[in-house]
Amino acid sequence: MKLKLLWLALVFALATTAQAASLVSGMPPPPPELKPAQQQTQAAHLVAGLLTRYHYKAMPLDNAMSEKIFDHYLKALDSEKIFFVQSDIDQLTGFRTQLDDAILKEDLAAPFVIFNLYAQRVSARFAYARSLLSEGFDFQQKESYQYEREKETWPKSEIEMREVWRKRVKNDWLRLKLAGKDDKSIAETLNKRYNNSQKRISQVTSNDAFQTFMNAYTMAIEPHTNYMGPRTAEEFDIAMKLSLVGIGAVLAEKDDYTTIRELVPGGPAALSGQLKIGDRILGVAQGEHGVMMDIVGWRLDDTVALIRGAADSTVLLDVLPAGAGPDDKHQLVSLIRKKITLEEQSAKKSVLSVKEGNISRRIGVISLPGFYEDVEARQQGDVHFKSASRDVARLLGELKKEKVDAVLVDLRNNGGGSLSEAIELTGLFIGRGPVVQTRNAQGNVAVEGDNNVSVAWKGPLGVLINRSSASASEIFAAAIQDYGRGLVIGEPSFGKGTVQTMIDLDQIAKNDKPVFGELKLTIAQFFRVNGGTTQLRGVAPDIGFPAVTDVEDFGESSFDNALPWMQVKAASYSPAGNLKSLQPILLARHEARAKSDKDFLCLQEDIARFRLQSGKHLVSLNEAERRKEREDQEARQASCAAGSEAGMNAQGKVVGRKPAPGNNKPFRDDGLQADERNLATELAAENANKNAKDVLLNEAVHILGDEVGLLKPGSRFAASISPGAPLHPD
Structure with missing residues (x-):
């Protein structure tokens, strides 16, 4: 009562x-x-x-x-x-x-x-x-x-x-x-x-x-068990397999309009030639003669759900062209939905060169945003199923043809994904052997590894991580480190050492339609092959970079109910090499560069200022004081010619980036939120950031270049160095 x-x-x-x-x-x-x-x-x-x-x-x-x-x-x-x-x-x-x-x-x-x-x-x-x-x-x-x-x-x-x-x-x-x-x-x-x-x-x-x-x-x-409603579960599935059925357009909400932000190359929208960036979708109908639904003012996720559908089905769009007024002529666009692969979120490669005297070394960089895998396509026997390890194996083959001297796997901001993909990716560099140990709730420990004896890349290897590298990223980085197979560079990782499985609640309840959603359930804790765990502590880099975030504010250790750190017996494995003898020399060279490199010095100052400001949690509301702070920040940025501004990191700016040549304007806080900016201006800023100089990546590449130079003449196998072996600098 x-x-x-x-x-x-x-x-x-x-x-x-x-x-x-x-x-x-x-x-x-x-x-x-x-x-x-x-x-x-x-x-x-x-x-x-x-x-x-x-x-x-x-x-x-x-x-x-x-x-x-x-x-x-x-x-x-x-x-x-x-x-x-x-x-x-x-x-x-x-x-x-x-x-x-x-x-x-x-x-x-x-x-x-x-x-x-x-x-x-x-x-x-x-x-x-x-x-x-x-x-x-x-x-x-x-x-x-x-x-x-x-x-x-x-x-x-x-x-x-x-x-x-x-x-x-x-x-x-x-x-x-x-x-x-x-x-x-x-x-x-x-x-x-x-x-x-x-x-x-x-x-x-x-x-x-x-x-x-x-x-x-x-x-x-505990922090990593989550409930997902049907729509959220669908988005999670798309993120894991990097594909969906739709028209191939990235949409955004602008002034009550669903606006085309990007056209996926090769998708129905791009191939039709009838749509362009900035066009606004006013209505959606199912089929050529379906009832047109007015979607102006709708939630974006509701609009997206209406536009997606079954493969090879027709969707009819009522479109207001970019730049047209509300009362101008509309355009009806009919499209056939197709399977869209999200290549923008797939693994990508680039080749960077570093010079030491007259010697130039080529470092292949593979950027991996997540450990994705299309499980359904794989189970159905699709030989072209999408997965992170398959994409990386292909890129390694291309890099070998380009005769790179070393490979750097960039896992910054990679929050993880498929456990099996982390294992298979590790196998590309170590061959057959244990990769990770898992312990279930009953205390039973299982050793999981890769059975493929072939190695896709045997040369010098580096792994670049930051505080946002988590879960599967930590499994890979830890295994590479434990095997002595490569150098781990960057910040300490997130510290997530738990394993989750997806449970389809509708399948359990035998529902005909997805109404219950899914449960991401923590079922195990994973451990390194050396018996330690990344839980709470993360992976400690062999060569550390300045930490942007405080471990008390971000990472597993910031949760009050995270699982504790613990240890199990080491697995039976044979290290591929030992890089300990190289690390002091590489660290000394890195520190010498950091003291003389203007970009790196500015980055360190940015981080120090950002952490000092974020610790205060206060800003002045006095115009004169704020204007003086702004002028000082912009003057310092101009002096550094740095594109990132530490005080803006809380609003999503990228740490450690410098404007591309010809774009030395410092970032100016415009006071606007993302959906308030002009679309063209927003896209131009994003493009400029993609092309910006990445200070941390460049230094990681230099470190790998140093490693190549310290190997015996003609040797391309970093992992073959033994403790105490003589070094032969170029």
């Missing part, structure tokens, strides 16, 4: 908030009151059964777990504490020990009440933000804005919360002002931004609420 009264009180509070928010002029409709669907309550119960029985760290679903779920749910909804106030949290506290019952009794009313309150608060906060735009701000005051609030307490009152938002809006305004915008355009830009945020929260669905709640449950156990 007490819980029922709490729900009624919260429902009344939601209605009151929605009524007040609707008074704001021009505000989008309030968020809908979401309710759980029957299939969601059933899916939740099924997930609970799997988690409590088969998870590597199986834990009962009881009141103690309910409290953990509650805390993770609030963090998922409002990690920065900018929506809920303390009185909201006090009201919701009655649910702390009720969420286990909500799952087990198949009554998800409680988590949906929490989500509905969150949605109403989000809408109200942005409505308040919009109301501030007509008042203007005094930028002569000495005050600051705290842009990271995760470790703060909840605002105690609405007055305190409004002060948080006043400073947030003031900072948004100041960034645009410093970028040269006038007050009128600033107010228009921010009003549109906040209005779009209100619109997005009004478009949330019960699937959004359910997936958020279920992930609060799964991640309360």
